[in-house]
Amino acid sequence: MEEVREFIREKIEKKKREIKEEAEKERIRLLNEFEEEKERILKEAKKEIEEILKIEEIKRITEVQRENLDKILRKRDEIFEDILKTLEREKEKIKWDDILINFFHEAVKRFGEKDGIVRVNEKFYKIIKEQIDKDNLKFKVIKDEVEEGVILEREDGRIRVYNTFSSRIDRAKDYIYEILKKELDV
DSSP states (O other): OHHHHHHHHHHHHHHHHHHHHHHHHHHHHHHHHHHHHHHHHHHHHHHHHHHHHHHHHHHHHHHHHHHHHHHHHHHHHHHHHHHHHHHHHHHTTOOHHHHHHHHHHHHHHHHOOSEEEEEEEGGGHHHHHHHHHHHTOEEEEEEESOOSEEEEEOTTSOOEEEEEHHHHHHHHHHHHHHHHHHHTTO
């Protein structure tokens, strides 16, 4: 009987070892599976975090760029307004006797006709009247509330050419603004 017990014990021990080996293999397989799953989850989490960080970085950079652009645009507008104010101040220093004649000749050229009405400020009436006589033109000169410069129009009032200081500034505004845009890279 002892032999039968020994045989059974050996079989039991063998089975126990097989079960333990099988359990150890299963444990290692599960650990490996767990590690692989853990790596996959970490990679996915890392990728998600990187995407979130990239989006946040883009948002922040965009916000800073927008703020900088706003600052540049405000500065451009300040410079533009300063230029216009400077031009207005410089207007007081201009010797209008010579410049007014140039304004008149430019207006006549744009007007394209040899007769009509010239509207001019009272203080420039004499200068323009003399120039019209000198150029042998048939314009009627009318004293008006015109600022520095001249306004030419047909007798029927349908066509007008403004060549005043402010009309020239108005025509130059787009040009000045474009220069500022180019210089400030906007």
